[in-house]
Every structure is written in C-alpha cells, then in structure tokens.
Amino acid sequence: MAAQRPKTQAAREAEELCDELRTALRAVGVTLPSVRVDPVLWGDEQSVPSLIDLGRCNFGTARRLVEVVSKEREL
Structure with a gap:
C-alpha cells in the first residue's frame, strides 16, 4: 500500500469547495x-486541482x- 502524501493547500481548498457545494445543494x-x-x-504532485466532478x-x-437553477434565473 502506497503512503499517502500530505495534501497541498490547493487540495484542501478543493475539498472544502466540494463540501460547500454539497451543503449549498442540500439546502x-x-x-x-x-x-x-x-x-x-492527483496522479501528479505538481498538478493543482482545478476540476470538481459532479x-x-x-x-x-x-x-x-x-x-x-430555473427559479434562480427568474430572480
């Protein structure tokens, strides 16, 4: 089993964004x-997470x- 690398700030921010999105959608x-x-x-240590998979x-x-989305657009 491969050792898990420490998460970068960008990775933590991406995961926080996912959490925020889940919370907003649930609301x-x-x-x-x-x-x-x-x-x-995550395959490349140099990559910065830039895509959120829905x-x-x-x-x-x-x-x-x-x-x-339609209701929001009407506002």
Missing part, C-alpha cells in the same frame, strides 16, 4: 452524492436541479 433539496475533486489530477444523478435529482 435547496438537491443531493449529488458523487461530488468530489477530480481524482485524475458525478451522475437520477432523473428526480436532475429535475430538482433544473427547478432550482
């Missing part, structure tokens, strides 16, 4: 359980997300 009734920092970026969702979640 409007949307749950995307697969939200995460794109794991492909994952897949079911039709109900997609509909709820459309409702929330």
